[in-house]
Amino acid sequence: xNKVGQSxxxxxxxxxxxxxxxxxxDRMPADALYVRIKHAEKxxxxxxxxxxxAAMKIPGVVKVLTCFDVPDIPFPTAGHPWSMDPGxxxxxxxxxxxxxxxxxxxxxxxxxxENEVAANxxxxxxxVEYEExxxxxxxxxxxxxxxxxxxxxxxxxxxxxxxNRLGDYQNAIKEEGLIKVEGWYDTPTVQHCHIExxxxxxxxxxxxxxxxASTQIPHIIRRVVGQALGRPWADIQVIKPYIGGGFxxxxxxxxxxxxxxxSTQVGGRCVRIDCAREETFVSNRVRHAIRFHxxxxxxxxxxxxxxxxxxxxxxxxxxSHGHSIVAKGMGSFHQxxxxxxxxxxxxxxxxxxxxxxxxxxxxxxxxxFADESNIDECARAVGMEPMEFRRxxxxxxxxxxxxxxxxxxxxxxxxCMKKGAEIxxxxxxxxxxxxxxxxxxxxxxxxxxxxxxxxxxxxxETSSNRMLLNLDGTVTMQCGETEIGQGADTAYAxxxxxALGLKSYKDVHVVSCQDTDITPTGLGAYASRQTYVxxxxxxxxxxxxKEKILKYACEVTRQAVANMDxxxxxxxxxxxKQVLMSLKELAMTAQYNPVHSEHITAESTYTIxxxxxxxxxxxxxxxxxxxxxxxxxxRIVNVHDCGNLINPALAEAQVHGGMSMxxxxxxxxxxxxxxxxxxxxxxxxxxxxxxxxxxxPNLEAYFIENxxxxxxxxxxxxxxxxxxxxxxxxxxxxxxxxxxxxNKNPINPHVLFAEFSKAGLINDPWTEKEEK
Amino acid sequence: xxxxxxxxxxxxxxxxxKVVDVRASLTDMLRNEYHLTxxxxxxxxxxCGACNVLIDGEAFNSCIYLAxxxxxxxxxxxxxxxxxxxxxxxxxxxxxxxxxxxxxxCTPGFIMTAVEILEANTLYTDDELRKLLSGHLCRCTxxxxxLRAVKKTMYRRLGKExxx
Numbered sequence: 001x002n003k004v005g006q007s008x009x010x011x012x013x014x015x016x017x018x019x020x021x022x023x024x025x026d027r028m029p030a031d032a033l034y035v036r037i038k039h040a041e042k043x044x045x046x047x048x049x050x051x052x053x054a055a056m057k058i059p060g061v062v063k064v065l066t067c068f069d070v071p072d073i074p075f076p077t078a079g080h081p082w083s084m085d086p087g088x089x090x091x092x093x094x095x096x097x098x099x100x101x102x103x104x105x106x107x108x109x110x111x112x113x114e115n116e117v118a119a120n121x122x123x124x125x126x127x128v129e130y131e132e133x134x135x136x137x138x139x140x141x142x143x144x145x146x147x148x149x150x151x152x153x154x155x156x157x158x159x160x161x162x163x164n165r166l167g168d169y170q171n172a173i174k175e176e177g178l179i180k181v182e183g184w185y186d187t188p189t190v191q192h193c194h195i196e197x198x199x200x201x202x203x204x205x206x207x208x209x210x211x212x213a214s215t216q217i218p219h220i221i222r223r224v225v226g227q228a229l230g231r232p233w234a235d236i237q238v239i240k241p242y243i244g245g246g247f248x249x250x251x252x253x254x255x256x257x258x259x260x261x262x263s264t265q266v267g268g269r270c271v272r273i274d275c276a277r278e279e280t281f282v283s284n285r286v287r288h289a290i291r292f293h294x295x296x297x298x299x300x301x302x303x304x305x306x307x308x309x310x311x312x313x314x315x316x317x318x319x320s321h322g323h324s325i326v327a328k329g330m331g332s333f334h335q336x337x338x339x340x341x342x343x344x345x346x347x348x349x350x351x352x353x354x355x356x357x358x359x360x361x362x363x364x365x366x367x368x369f370a371d372e373s374n375i376d377e378c379a380r381a382v383g384m385e386p387m388e389f390r391r392x393x394x395x396x397x398x399x400x401x402x403x404x405x406x407x408x409x410x411x412x413x414x415x416c417m418k419k420g421a422e423i424x425x426x427x428x429x430x431x432x433x434x435x436x437x438x439x440x441x442x443x444x445x446x447x448x449x450x451x452x453x454x455x456x457x458x459x460x461e462t463s464s465n466r467m468l469l470n471l472d473g474t475v476t477m478q479c480g481e482t483e484i485g486q487g488a489d490t491a492y493a494x495x496x497x498x499a500l501g502l503k504s505y506k507d508v509h510v511v512s513c514q515d516t517d518i519t520p521t522g523l524g525a526y527a528s529r530q531t532y533v534x535x536x537x538x539x540x541x542x543x544x545x546k547e548k549i550l551k552y553a554c555e556v557t558r559q560a561v562a563n564m565d566x567x568x569x570x571x572x573x574x575x576x577k578q579v580l581m582s583l584k585e586l587a588m589t590a591q592y593n594p595v596h597s598e599h600i601t602a603e604s605t606y607t608i609x610x611x612x613x614x615x616x617x618x619x620x621x622x623x624x625x626x627x628x629x630x631x632x633x634x635r636i637v638n639v640h641d642c643g644n645l646i647n648p649a650l651a652e653a654q655v656h657g658g659m660s661m662x663x664x665x666x667x668x669x670x671x672x673x674x675x676x677x678x679x680x681x682x683x684x685x686x687x688x689x690x691x692x693x694x695x696x697p698n699l700e701a702y703f704i705e706n707x708x709x710x711x712x713x714x715x716x717x718x719x720x721x722x723x724x725x726x727x728x729x730x731x732x733x734x735x736x737x738x739x740x741x742x743n744k745n746p747i748n749p750h751v752l753f754a755e756f757s758k759a760g761l762i763n764d765p766w767t768e769k770e771e772k
Numbered sequence: 773x774x775x776x777x778x779x780x781x782x783x784x785x786x787x788x789x790k791v792v793d794v795r796a797s798l799t800d801m802l803r804n805e806y807h808l809t810x811x812x813x814x815x816x817x818x819x820c821g822a823c824n825v826l827i828d829g830e831a832f833n834s835c836i837y838l839a840x841x842x843x844x845x846x847x848x849x850x851x852x853x854x855x856x857x858x859x860x861x862x863x864x865x866x867x868x869x870x871x872x873x874x875x876x877x878c879t880p881g882f883i884m885t886a887v888e889i890l891e892a893n894t895l896y897t898d899d900e901l902r903k904l905l906s907g908h909l910c911r912c913t914x915x916x917x918x919l920r921a922v923k924k925t926m927y928r929r930l931g932k933e934x935x936x
Contacts, residue, residue: 014870016876017860019810019850023877117795168888193911195814195822195877244812244877245911277815485912579854653871653917660914685909693906699916770883 003498007649011566036119038109043678044135051127060118075228079251091319102317105282135352150350160323164344171307172341185370188670196244205266207725217524228257248358275634281683285357292370306341320357323348326588329363340643372447372728443737449724453612453717454529461608465537473584480522487650499542501566528717536606539712545602614717616640618729642718643708655701662726784852801839810850810880821908823880850880870921874912
C-alpha cells in the first residue's frame with residue numbers, strides 16, 4: 001500500500017494527547033535567571049536617561065542593562081535565508097535595545113533577576129527620561145513631506161518602492177467606451193495569536209552560546225544571533241523543541257539575540273525571556289496593514305483592458321521582512337487576472353507602530369481582499385455574475401509566469417470554483433438572496449487566490465536530509481524543515497517510508513527537535529515550503545541510502561544490486577519478488593560483521609530551483625442583521641488544489657485553521673491604536689476578538705488533486721493558502737446580501753454601522769440629531 | 773501572613789503536600805512543584821484556557837486560581853487521564869483519531885474541559901458543545917475537529933448512534 005496519500009495519525013499525536021510533549025518552557029533549567037524587558041511608553045522619542053538605582057536595590061535583581069549598554073551593531077531580524085549578494089540582504093535597522101524609541105513598546109532596557117517577581121518589580125522601578133518626538137501611525141501620512149522621520153537613511157519613511165509595468169496603461173485607458181471601477185481598500189493590523197507565546201533561554205557552554213527557542217527557523221536564528229552579538233555564527237548553537245504554533249511570527253529573530261547577549265552579561269549563566277501575551281501582540285510582529293488603490297478599466301464584454309494598482313504597506317518601526325510582503329501581494333495581481341496593460345506600484349513605509357513581519361499568507365490575504373473586492377464590483381459594473389466574470393478573466397490553463405517559471409498546468413481555478421459552487425449551491429442562492437429586503441438578509445459570495453510554493457527564485461531554496469538505518473530495520477530521519485504544529489513530521493515519515501520501501505510510516509523516526517550543531521542545515525518552516533522542499537531531499541537521500549543498503553546486501557546475498565529492491569521493509573529479488581532478507585537482518589549483519597562493519601547512513605542536500613502555483617477559492621454564506629449591524633457566517637467552503645495530498649486528514653485540518661484565521665480577518669480581528677498617543681489599546685485576547693468556538697459555522701474543506709509535476713511526490717503549498725480568500729468571500733457575501741460594498745476589514749458592527757448609515761439602510765436618530 | 777504556606781491537596785488521585793509561595797498561581801504550583809507540564813501558559817490572565825484543570829470536577833483556568841486555594845481540593849490534569857501502562861482514555865484517543873491536535877499547546881486544556889462535559893452524561897447539541905468549549909482558544913484547528921472528537925466520544929459514552 002502507498003505510504004503517501006493516507007490519513008495516518010500524527011507521529012507526535014500520543015505525546016501531545018498526553019501532555020508529554022516538551023515545549024521550550026518545559027525544558028527550562030531550574031536555575032535560569034528571569035529577564036524582563038522595559039518597553040517604551042512613547043510612540044516616538046529619544047531616551048535621554050534611565051535611572052536604574054531603585055531597580056538595583058530590589059532583592060533578587062542581578063543586573064540592569066539599558067539601551068546605553070548594548071553593542072553598537074545594527075542587525076536584521078527577518079527569517080530569510082542569507083544572501084551572498086549584499087544588495088539582497090535584509091535591512092539591519094535595530095539594536096538589541098534602542099535609544100531611539102520608534103513605537104510604543106520598543107525595547108529600551110532589561111532587568112535580570114533571580115525570580116520573576118523581582119524582575120517585574122525591577123522593570124517597574126526604572127525611571128526613564130524621554131525627549132518626545134512627533135509620531136505618525138498611517139503609512140500614507142508617513143510618506144508626506146515633513147512627516148516625523150523614523151530612520152534617517154530613509155527619506156519620507158519609504159523603506160522601498162517597487163513597480164510592475166505591463167504594456168502601456170496610460171495609452172490603454174484611452175480606448176473608447178471603457179468602464180472604470182475604482183476603489184480604496186484597507187486591511188488591518190492583526191496578530192498571529194499562536195497559543196504559545198514566544199520565549200527562549202540561553203546559556204554559555206564551552207565558550208559558545210546555546211539558545212533554546214520557540215522558533216520556526218533555528219538555522220537562520222543562529223546566523224542572526226551571531227550577527228547581533230558580533231560573534232562568529234559557529235559560536236552559536238540553536239535548539240528548537242516542539243513549538244505551540246508560529247504562523248510567521250516566529251519566522252523572525254524575536255528575543256533570541258537579546259537573550260543570548262543577556263547571558264553573556266551575567267557570566268554565561270542561563271537566562272530566560274518569556275513573552276507575556278500583551279508583549280506578543282505589540283513587541284513581536286504583526287501582519288502588515290496594507291492600503292490598496294485599484295482602478296480597473298473594463299470593456300462591455302467583460303474583459304479587462306487595463307488595471308492600476310497602488311499598495312501602501314505599513315511596516316511599523318523596523319524593517320523585519322519589509323518590502324517582501326507587499327511585493328508578493330502586488331505580484332499577485334497580474335497573474336491572478338492577466339491583463340495586457342498594468343501599472344502597479346508598492347511602497348513599504350516606516351511608521352510608529354509595532355513591527356510588521358511574516359504572517360500566514362505573506363501579503364496575499366491583504367492583496368486578495370483588495371483584488372477580490374474590486375473584481376466583484378467589476379462583475380457588477382458589466383452586469384455579469386461574479387463567478388462568471390472570474391471564469392472569463394482568471395489565469396487560464398497553460399499560463400506561465402516568466403519570473404518564477406510557474407505554469408498553470410491544469411484548469412484548476414475553474415475546477416475549484418465548480419466544485420465549491422456545487423457544494424454550496426452558489427448560483428441558485430446568489431439569485432435568490434439578491435432580492436432579500438428584510439431586516440435579516442442572506443447573501444452568498446466567493447473569492448479566489450493563488451499562492452507560490454516556497455521562495456524560489458527570490459531566495460535560496462535548499463533542503464538537507466540525513467537518514468540512518470537503525471539496527472531494527474527502521475530509519476531515523478533528520479532535516480532542518482521544522483515541525484510547528486502543521487504536521488510536517490508526519491508527512492516526512494510518510495514520504496520517507498514511501499521512498500525507501502518501508503512497511504509503514506511508523507518505521508521512520510523523524511527527529512523533531514532541530515539542533516544546529518547536529519541537524520543538517522535547513523531553512524525552517526515558512527512559505528508553505530516544508531513538504532514540497534523536503535520532498536526533494538527526502539527522495540534524493542532515500543535513493544542514496546537505498547543504494548548503500550543494496551550494495552551491502554549484494555555482499556551478503558550475492559545478488560546484483562540492479563536485481564534487488566526494497567519492499568515492505570525487506571530486500572527482495574526483483575524478478576520473482578523473493579524476500580532475500582529483512583532490513584533488520586541486513587542492518588545487524590552490516591553493523592556486527594567482524595570483517596566489514598558499516599553503519600549505513602546517507603546525507604544530502606537538494607537545491608530546489610522550482611516553484612509551484614497553489615490554487616483555491618472560498619464560498620461564504622452570511623446572514624446580515626441590518627439593524628444590529630451584525631454578520632453571522634452561516635456556511636463557509638474552501639476548495640484547494642495543492643497537488644497530491646500526502647496526508648488528507650492533516651491537510652483538511654490545516655485548511656480548517658487557515659479558514660478560521662480568514663474568518664477572524666474578515667469579521668473581527670484587529671489591533672487598534674490610540675491616535676493621540678500611539679498606544680496599542682487592545683493587546684490582549686479578550687479585546688482583540690480572536691474567533692472563538694462560537695464564532696464559526698462548520699468549516700468545510702475540499703480538494704482537487706492535480707499532481708504537481710515538479711514535485712517528486714506531486715505535492716505543493718497548503719500551509720498558507722487557506723488564509724487567503726476567506727475574508728473577501730465574506731465581504732462579497734455581505735455585498736450580495738445588502739448591496740453595500742465594504743472596502744475595509746474586519747467588517748465588524750462599527751464598520752457596518754457607518755456603511756449602512758451612509759447607504760441609508762439604517763437611520764440613526766442620534767446621528768441625525770447631531771447633524772441638525 | 774507568611775510568604776509561604778503548606779498546601780495539601782489530591783492531585784491525579786494522590787494525596788500530596790508542598791510549601792508554596794502564597795502569591796503563586798495553581799499553574800505555577802502544578803508546573804514548578806509537581807512538574808505537570810501539560811498545564812500550559814498562554815496568557816496567564818484567564819483568556820485562553822491552555823492552563824485549564826479540573827478542581828473537584830469543575831474546569832478552572834489554573835492561572836487565575838491561587839495555589840493556596842487548592843487546599844483540600846481534588847485536582848486533575850491531563851497526566852491523570854493516562855492509565856498505568858500508558859493507556860489513553862477514550863477522549864485522548866479521539867483527539868488523535870479525529871486530527872484534533874496540531875501544535876498541541878491548547879490540547880491539554882481542551883481535553884480537560886471535554887472530560888468535564890463527558891462526565892455530565894448529557895447529550896448536548898452542537899451549539900451547546902460549542903458554548904461549553906468556548907473558554908478555550910485555538911489558532912491551528914479552527915475548532916472543527918475538536919468538536920468532532922468531543923461529540924463522537926460523547927455519543928459513544930452514551931451508547932448512541934452519531935448523526936454526522
